[in-house]
Amino acid sequence: MDSQWRISRDSQRGARPRKAVASALPALFAVLLCAAPWGSASAEAEESDSCVECHSDSDLMVTNKKLYDYFLRWGDSIHMQEGVSCHDCHGGSPGISDKKGAHDGSLGGDEATSAVNFRNIPDTCGECHDDIFEGFRKSEHFEQVSSEENEEQQAPTCVTCHGAINVAAPDVTTVEEICQQCHNEDSDNQPENPRKARALLNRLLSIHRYYRYITVRGDPVEMKPFFARIDAQISDLTVTWHSFDLETIEEKTETVLNELKAKRGEVATAYKKDRKQRIERPD
Numbered sequence: 388m389d390s391q392w393r394i395s396r397d398s399q400r401g402a403r404p405r406k407a408v409a410s411a412l413p414a415l416f417a418v419l420l421c422a423a424p425w426g427s428a429s430a431e432a433e434e435s436d437s438c439v440e441c442h443s444d445s446d447l448m449v450t451n452k453k454l455y456d457y458f459l460r461w462g463d464s465i466h467m468q469e470g471v472s473c474h475d476c477h478g479g480s481p482g483i484s485d486k487k488g489a490h491d492g493s494l495g496g497d498e499a500t501s502a503v504n505f506r507n508i509p510d511t512c513g514e515c516h517d518d519i520f521e522g523f524r525k526s527e528h529f530e531q532v533s534s535e536e537n538e539e540q541q542a543p544t545c546v547t548c549h550g551a552i553n554v555a556a557p558d559v560t561t562v563e564e565i566c567q568q569c570h571n572e573d574s575d576n577q578p579e580n581p582r583k584a585r586a587l588l589n590r591l592l593s594i595h596r597y598y599r600y601i602t603v604r605g606d607p608v609e610m611k612p613f614f615a616r617i618d619a620q621i622s623d624l625t626v627t628w629h630s631f632d633l634e635t636i637e638e639k640t641e642t643v644l645n646e647l648k649a650k651r652g653e654v655a656t657a658y659k660k661d662r663k664q665r666i667e668r669p670d
């Protein structure tokens with residue numbers, strides 16, 4: 388997980404996933420509290436999550452290490468912390484404890500009807516990240532991914548950039564590498580995109596840095612209207628980013644960055660003045 392993106396987490400709360408994870412939480416707590424370390428089901432669990440109960444079985448470590456690793460990675464993820472469980476992305480019936488009943492339908496990625504098949508991934512993730520999905524839906528990438536004409540995956544989905552289980556936002560270096568997989572001299576498909584993506588992401592990073600400075604040094608009461616406005620703009624940047632309309636992203640990031648720079652100037656001046664007064668007239 389990349390801490391640089393966490394800076395604005397609070398600022399983006401308002402636009403965050405709508406699907407409350409409340410349904411998954413009781414089950415998860417039951418597992419966490421009653422069955423630690425990860426293990427068998429608890430009789431006290433009111434709502435069970437058979438997926439986690441069975442997939443956390445330490446026998447799997449020996450019999451099916453690859454499968455067990457999926458569980459481990461999920462156990463490290465922000466989704467686990469937020470109560471997003473296997474069935475939220477894979478489907479199936481977490482209330483049924485036998486394997487066949489729980490799996491109930493397709494779960495792996497190969498079948499076209501699976502929720503984690505590449506065509507369906509944006510929809511699956513978009514169930515909760517609906518604002519970002521709206522942005523992504525406008526992109527040429529989505530067009531390519533959902534086109535019936537392409538039998539193989541031609542363009543990135545959410546997991547190409549974020550991973551499937553232990554999700555994180557790419558940093559400037561990884562984003563360039565990801566874009567380069569398809570946008571390069573050999574493919575002759577807009578080879579300039581990786582460099583542009585890196586520059587834009589760098590600018591977003593500056594936005595988060597200025598934002599943090601203002602949060603730390605600014606007067607919280609005075610800043611309230613400013614934050615209300617700028618938070619909405621920053622959320623909108625994340626949505627716009629996912630449309631991959633690089634020109635619009637460039638314009639919008641520049642506007643926000645300039646506003647933050649100006650505000651940072653004001654805050655720094657006020658802070659210095661305040662400190663000087665305190666030194667001259669200590670009480």
Ligand code: HEC
Binds near residue numbers: 478489494
């Ligand atoms: C009683 C044990 C058990 C339960 C309950 C269970 N699983 Fe599994 N799961 C397994 C085993 C074992 C495998 C390995 C493949 C096999 O044996 O079918 C597996 C395989 C999988 C796979 C890989 C499928 C593939 O095609 O490779 C996914 C995804 C999965 N399970 C998700 C889930 C989800 C989601 C739930 C809950 C709705 C769940 N499992 C409940 C034991 C279980």
Ligand code: HEC
Binds near residue numbers: 438457505552
């Ligand atoms: C945030 C959504 C999400 C959660 C939560 C999640 N998965 Fe997945 N999982 C995916 C996606 C998407 C893929 C397909 C990855 C790809 O295409 O690269 C996947 C792939 C898999 C696979 C490989 C299936 C295949 O077809 O090869 C297994 C096994 C698996 N997950 C098990 C689990 C288990 C067990 C849990 C819970 C402990 C879990 N997943 C939680 C989204 C999720």
Ligand code: HEC
Binds near residue numbers: 389392475508511
């Ligand atoms: C059931 C709801 C749900 C589903 C489905 C879901 N997420 Fe999430 N996701 C959340 C919540 C809640 C958070 C934590 C709050 C936040 O940071 O937005 C989160 C956080 C994230 C983050 C931020 C991680 C970070 O570093 O801060 C990423 C990236 C992400 N999810 C990607 C995905 C992807 C990709 C999928 C599909 C494979 C997916 N999510 C499916 C609910 C969900």
Ligand code: HEC
Binds near residue numbers: 528547566581584
């Ligand atoms: C898995 C392959 C793949 C990856 C990875 C990928 N793209 Fe693309 N991208 C495509 C394809 C395919 C198209 C459509 C090209 C066409 O229309 O001929 C496209 C189109 C685009 C376009 C043009 C959109 C338009 O409206 O014309 C932009 C901009 C773009 N990608 C940016 C990026 C950026 C930035 C990254 C990395 C963050 C990235 N792409 C990663 C495959 C990919």
Ligand code: HEC
Binds near residue numbers: 393512543
């Ligand atoms: C081509 C790469 C790419 C694709 C495809 C992509 N993202 Fe992102 N995503 C990024 C990058 C880079 C960031 C960081 C920039 C930002 O926050 O605006 C990001 C940010 C995010 C965040 C905020 C992370 C945080 O910590 O605040 C979430 C949530 C997210 N993406 C979910 C999704 C979902 C859901 C999809 C599919 C509908 C998706 N992304 C598709 C590259 C991608």
